[in-house]
Amino acid sequence: xxxxxxxxxxxxxxxxxxxxxxxxxxxxxxxxxxxxxxxxxxxxxxxxxxxxxxxxxxxxxxxxxxxxxxxxxxxxxxxxxxxxxxxxxxxxxxxxxxxxxxxxxxxxxxxxxxxxxxxxxxxxxxxxxxxxxxxxxxxxxxxxxxxxxxxx
Numbered sequence: 001x002x003x004x005x006x007x008x009x010x011x012x013x014x015x016x017x018x019x020x021x022x023x024x025x026x027x028x029x030x031x032x033x034x035x036x037x038x039x040x041x042x043x044x045x046x047x048x049x050x051x052x053x054x055x056x057x058x059x060x061x062x063x064x065x066x067x068x069x070x071x072x073x074x075x076x077x078x079x080x081x082x083x084x085x086x087x088x089x090x091x092x093x094x095x096x097x098x099x100x101x102x103x104x105x106x107x108x109x110x111x112x113x114x115x116x117x118x119x120x121x122x123x124x125x126x127x128x129x130x131x132x133x134x135x136x137x138x139x140x141x142x143x144x145x146x147x148x149x150x151x152x
Contacts, residue, residue, distance in 0.1 A: 021125065025121050042077070044069065045086075046114055048067070048077055049111045050114070051063050051066055051067075052087065056102065057102045058101055059099070060074050060078055084106075085106045085107075086104060086107035086110055087101050087102065088101070089101060
């Protein structure tokens with residue numbers, strides 16, 4: 001049983017519009033100038049940058065569990081990001097056999113660029129609403145986010 005009062009056409013319209021917003025955010029985030037040209041990055045790269053920005057340092061396995069990706073996928077992400085000088089491996093102070101990942105200066109700059117692009121996207125999106133609608137929308141998104149957290 002659904003706990004919403006939308007018919008199938010309304011659900012499909014909502015789906016279409018949500019997918020459009022997500023697509024626009026994802027596409028705009030994958031294009032950043034690196035070395036004088038636009039480089040493309042994957043969503044795993046961006047989530048890894050965000051995770052490391054929030055946690056300051058982490059083992060690859062921690063990030064892989066957060067992203068819900070296989071260790072081999074995480075290894076590829078780390079190798080690619082290390083080659084791009086976005087992250088570096090440092091010895092783990094609590095386990096001499098392990099390493100932790102940290103952001104390099106370039107990684108922090110990339111993370112800042114992502115956040116800045118998100119701010120621009122959100123500003124454009126919120127510009128379609130008046131001030132009262134913006135407050136209501138923020139409240140609704142917060143409630144929706146809390147309600148669906150258990151789905152992942």
